[in-house]
Amino acid sequence: MNKDHNFSVFTKLLHLLALFFLILFLSYKVAADGDTPPSLQGIIMPVTTGLLDGETPIVVNKTAAIQLGKALFWDTAVGSDGMACASCHFHAGADARIQNQLSTGAFHKTPTGLTFEKTASGSNGGVNYTLKTSDFPLYQLTDPTNKDSAVLFNTDDVVSSAGVFSRNFNGINPNDTQDNCASVKDKVFHAGTLNTRKVQARQAPSVINAAFNFRNFWDGRANNIFNGVSAFGVRDVKAGIWVMQPDGTTIKQAIRLENASLASQAVAPPLNDSEMSCTQRTFFDVGRKLLVRQPLAAQEVHAEDSVLANLRNKSGIGLNTSYNNLIKAAFASRYWSGKEDFGKPKDAKALPYNHAEANFSFFFGLALQLYQQTLVSDQTPFDTPRIAGTYPQIPQGLNEHQKNGLTVFLNAHCSICHRGPTLSSAAHPDVYNTNNAFASLSLVNRKTINGAFEGKGVAQGIIDEGYFNTSVTPEENDPGLGGTDPFGNPLSFSEQYLKKLLNGSPLIDPIIVNSCDLDNPFLTDYKNNELIDDPYITGNCDDRALYAKIPKVSVLKTELKKTNSGRALVAVKGAFKVPSLRNVELTAPYMHNGSLLTLEQVVDFYFRGGNFKNNAHFATLVFQQPITTEEKADLVAFLKSLTDERVRWERAPFDHPQIVIPHGHGTRPDTKNSKQAEDLFLTIPAVGKNGRDASLGALKAFDSYLEP
Numbered sequence: 001m002n003k004d005h006n007f008s009v010f011t012k013l014l015h016l017l018a019l020f021f022l023i024l025f026l027s028y029k030v031a032a033d034g035d036t037p038p039s040l041q042g043i044i045m046p047v048t049t050g051l052l053d054g055e056t057p058i059v060v061n062k063t064a065a066i067q068l069g070k071a072l073f074w075d076t077a078v079g080s081d082g083m084a085c086a087s088c089h090f091h092a093g094a095d096a097r098i099q100n101q102l103s104t105g106a107f108h109k110t111p112t113g114l115t116f117e118k119t120a121s122g123s124n125g126g127v128n129y130t131l132k133t134s135d136f137p138l139y140q141l142t143d144p145t146n147k148d149s150a151v152l153f154n155t156d157d158v159v160s161s162a163g164v165f166s167r168n169f170n171g172i173n174p175n176d177t178q179d180n181c182a183s184v185k186d187k188v189f190h191a192g193t194l195n196t197r198k199v200q201a202r203q204a205p206s207v208i209n210a211a212f213n214f215r216n217f218w219d220g221r222a223n224n225i226f227n228g229v230s231a232f233g234v235r236d237v238k239a240g241i242w243v244m245q246p247d248g249t250t251i252k253q254a255i256r257l258e259n260a261s262l263a264s265q266a267v268a269p270p271l272n273d274s275e276m277s278c279t280q281r282t283f284f285d286v287g288r289k290l291l292v293r294q295p296l297a298a299q300e301v302h303a304e305d306s307v308l309a310n311l312r313n314k315s316g317i318g319l320n321t322s323y324n325n326l327i328k329a330a331f332a333s334r335y336w337s338g339k340e341d342f343g344k345p346k347d348a349k350a351l352p353y354n355h356a357e358a359n360f361s362f363f364f365g366l367a368l369q370l371y372q373q374t375l376v377s378d379q380t381p382f383d384t385p386r387i388a389g390t391y392p393q394i395p396q397g398l399n400e401h402q403k404n405g406l407t408v409f410l411n412a413h414c415s416i417c418h419r420g421p422t423l424s425s426a427a428h429p430d431v432y433n434t435n436n437a438f439a440s441l442s443l444v445n446r447k448t449i450n451g452a453f454e455g456k457g458v459a460q461g462i463i464d465e466g467y468f469n470t471s472v473t474p475e476e477n478d479p480g481l482g483g484t485d486p487f488g489n490p491l492s493f494s495e496q497y498l499k500k501l502l503n504g505s506p507l508i509d510p511i512i513v514n515s516c517d518l519d520n521p522f523l524t525d526y527k528n529n530e531l532i533d534d535p536y537i538t539g540n541c542d543d544r545a546l547y548a549k550i551p552k553v554s555v556l557k558t559e560l561k562k563t564n565s566g567r568a569l570v571a572v573k574g575a576f577k578v579p580s581l582r583n584v585e586l587t588a589p590y591m592h593n594g595s596l597l598t599l600e601q602v603v604d605f606y607f608r609g610g611n612f613k614n615n616a617h618f619a620t621l622v623f624q625q626p627i628t629t630e631e632k633a634d635l636v637a638f639l640k641s642l643t644d645e646r647v648r649w650e651r652a653p654f655d656h657p658q659i660v661i662p663h664g665h666g667t668r669p670d671t672k673n674s675k676q677a678e679d680l681f682l683t684i685p686a687v688g689k690n691g692r693d694a695s696l697g698a699l700k701a702f703d704s705y706l707e708p
């Protein structure tokens with residue numbers, strides 16, 4: 001007995017010692033998180049193996065592929081009724097329209113999800129509304145610095161981007177960029193009997209620096225792996241592209257291009273019947289429509305366009321080539337030279353689809369990726385060399401306010417989520433962990449949660465790195481990363497990992513999760529006898545005794561029966577992608593629901609501890625913190641040090657062709673379609689590599705476009 005007793009004292013001591021080192025280690029990790037994020041200059045873009053490298057690359061002419069991508073991004077012929085990608089991403093990569101930009105809380109499951117509330121300024125809001133300064137923030141408190149003060153206004157409406165009219169696809173129209181479609185009365189987006197353009201359910205983030213994200217979209221559904229056809233990577237088991245074989249026959253092959261989230265993303269909007277397309281248009285149809293066309297046929301191209309100048313028509317309008325030519329110049333011939341038929345269009349009189357049409361989604365996605373990979377903004381005051389001998393490091397280019405603001409940013413834990421050179425942990429882990437020591441990419445993690453302080457009894461949660469529930473809205477309004485793909489699979493890696501722990505089933509997305517790479521090992525919450533050795537370890541594990549342990553299935557099952565899932569909490573419901581903060585000065589309105597107008601409103605949001613208290617909120621570091629008026633101003637000044645002057649002035653690579661964008665509606669019916677409200681337009685002039693001139697002036701912050 002004595003011996004036993006001694007032994008247990010000894011093990012207790014060992015445990016204490018282990019705990020001591022653990023705490024040391026954790027505090028080291030947290031301190032490391034508080035480092036100044038590095039400059040973006042010289043950071044290597046994650047590589048899509050096989051795209052440009054190897055013996056038989058997919059893209060044989062990168063310049064042509066970028067020209068193709070830029071033309072497609074800005075061309076209003078891509079959409080069924082005049083929408084280009086750029087229609088919603090024309091202002092520092094984001095949308096700055098102010099009319100017809102309100103959407104109902106479309107994800108909201110309750111009946112109010114289909115109605116618009118009156119706006120905070122007391123106007124009726126709804127379709128075609130022109131936003132005012134006083135409509136923001138969408139959640140208003142009597143005292144914006146005090147989360148518990150009386151709520152003045154709240155809505156589940158979203159400030160987002162107008163897209164297409166509600167119409168069913170019947171076929172393309174060789175003589176018109178408008179597709180042949182039949183109007184369908186829209187339940188939500190109509191003014192009286194006239195349809196208005198539909199508005200998206202989430203705010204449009206900037207495409208600038210999006211190339212660094214491991215996954216894209218607020219809920220991460222634009223998969224890291226491009227399957228050539230859809231946004232869903234290997235989850236879409238039927239996806240495949242047509243490849244000509246040496247014997248001249250063409251066969252369908254599944255492809256898996258990694259680090260190609262932008263390609264996965266790009267193939268979504270052209271068929272989306274809220275963003276760019278009539279309902280049920282296919283990518284074959286988009287190919288049929290565009291291949292024969294002259295790119296940007298009705299849009300001015302600047303004589304000094306950094307990418308398109310040498311293809312510019314003498315008239316100054318459009319390019320003197322066709323999409324077909326650009327695709328044939330850019331892509332290896334095995335993807336477009338097959339002679340077979342690929343099925344019949346809806347219009348029975350039309351010719352069968354050809355090889356290039358059948359693979360159009362593949363070309364489209366990859367060209368858009370290569371173009372958007374050029375949209376890197378790494379010339380900001382923040383990217384200047386660090387002053388020698390300072391900790392935390394201070395970029396030389398910051399003024400005094402910005403320097404102080406950097407300290408506030410680090411002390412208030414902003415940099416734990418807005419970390420790495422893009423100021424976002426949703427970047428590819430190789431981007432934000434430049435000296436990555438992990439065996440896996442640590443896309444799934446266990447984080448310290450402040451919930452323990454709030455009596456929830458849970459100190460850790462399993463999270464997808466780069467996605468957090470900061471309680472901007474109640475989680476019922478929009479599940480974010482907690483949602484599923486069209487095949488019913490969880491979007492989140494963490495939910496897939498939990499399934500693996502429960503029944504050994506492999507993750508759907510081919511990623512590796514190593515318990516050794518978790519910030520906080522399971523041993524911090526579970527007793528040793530509740531754990532087993534992790535059978536799924538690959539590669540090194542520096543401290544196996546502490547880290548290489550996972551909960552026993554029986555223990556997990558018990559946990560999952562508890563409120564908030566106990567210690568097995570997967571904190572992804574209502575979690576959204578951590579946005580990059582680069583050029584944030586120019587990309588309001590903020591958050592996934594566009595609810596905040598100014599950076600001052602963002603700062604108030606954080607320092608009062610958020611708006612609501614969602615279940616997964618305690619997987620964040622958003623809690624009440626003290627801040628002085630001076631510190632607030634400094635923090636905002638710091639956020640403005642992340643603006644690249646080339647973005648502000650649309651200098652190369654951020655220059656672009658002219659684009660005319662639908663912007664709200666007049667009161668009359670459209671002259672060509674009596675079921676639709678007439679469009680009003682916003683004309684964005686063509687800009688060359690030297691950027692906007694003094695007469696155009698620089699891009700401004702969103703709030704300066706609004707009336708009070």
Ligand code: HEC
Binds near residue numbers: 085161
């Ligand atoms: C009608 C407006 C609209 C159009 C047209 C549009 N987008 Fe978007 N874009 C959005 C919205 C809204 C989101 C956010 C959606 C979400 O996350 O669920 C988004 C998200 C993105 C993102 C993800 C950025 C990030 O950080 O997650 C990229 C990249 C992007 N769009 C590029 C494009 C491209 C390329 C096209 C054309 C093929 C396009 N968009 C067309 C509105 C639009």
Ligand code: HEC
Binds near residue numbers: 472587591607
């Ligand atoms: C727990 C992780 C986390 C921390 C800590 C955090 N953020 Fe965020 N931040 C996010 C997420 C996630 C979003 C998007 C939330 C949403 O839309 O629902 C966001 C959004 C933002 C935005 C809006 C960007 C846009 O384009 O819409 C700004 C600005 C911002 N954060 C600044 C800060 C500052 C300043 C701090 C420190 C006071 C901070 N963040 C702390 C995760 C975090």
